[in-house]
Amino acid sequence: MDNRTNLDDYLAGLGISDADENAPPPPTPDAAPTAMPTLEAAHEDPKLVLERFLKGLTARIDPSLSFNIRENEDALEVEINGEHAAKLAGRDGRTLHAIEVIAYTVLAKQAGRADLRVRVDVGGFRKRQADTLAKLAERLAIQVAKSGEPHELQPMPAADRRIIHMTLKEHPDVMSESVGEGAARRLVIRPRHG
Template identity: 80%
Template sequence: MDNRTNLDDYLAGLGISDAEESAPLPPAPDTTAAPLPDAANESPKAVLERFLRGLIARIDPELSVTVRETEEALEAEISGENAARLAGRDGRTLGAIEVIAYTVLAKQEGRGDLRVRVDVGGFRRRQADTLTKLAERLAIGVAKSGEPHELQPMPAAERRVIHIALKEHPDVMSESVGEGAARRLIIRPRHS
């Protein structure tokens, strides 16, 4: 079975694919469906918002989506009473949604340089706070002991949070080592 066909079929069902650009979105609660605008003239922000609205309408119509453009990425927040459940175990479902959203944008826009960040119910924000606190605790330990500390392998987004947290730290520095899924962080004393 051709994966491209499956993705195209899935996207067509969400009103995204080239084959059905004019397919209406399912109605949102208390509104009527409107025809899709010409996809060629849509901004990446509008494409992402339309995709996520179509996706969550099928999962839980009570959820809402807001998308904003920053200098670094398109950032989407899915909110609502049951939004946090959409993160899945260890954020895996959220990660999958983010990958699919990126794929939709890359396919629609014909470019892969767009960064996409999706958060549901504040999951990523809480995770970043936890990682920042971990980085601060480990930095104190490394500064006191003078010995480097190696963390378990983690995704690039999580490593980035720790790198940013320790970027300006006067006593320690962080570096990524390893390849692929085994890539991990080492926190070292800055002056050794």
């Protein structure tokens, strides 16, 4: 069995094919949404497009998986459930991020909605990750406030940096800022000077 052909067939079924090589690349986590060219006939209901994509994806990964889609004003949020759903998170949430990028591309092509984000979670992974980052931000804020020295974190995705920024937004002793470009963008926590 030729895996390349099966993948090509699957991607073509999603509206993504080799013919799309000249299409703009998917957005990076730091990029603002930009209008992507869409097919004239491509204006299906985004929730239905995402549901169809997820049915195909989960059927191929693990047919016992289920999912729930919630609509927000700027995003469709997906919770994937099942006995082995947690494996979908991947290392540091990388698999979830990949699913989000592909789902975003599918929505842009089939629903004409390049402005709509997709957020995917499995087994509360994103919530636990947010809690861990918030606790890290609080610990580092105490350390920076005591030492008076800034602390630079390793590069991280925009969503993770945002959690830390929001955690420290109202902190009386420290402030946070993002520095660097692209995948090397990282967060620095500095003492807040009156």
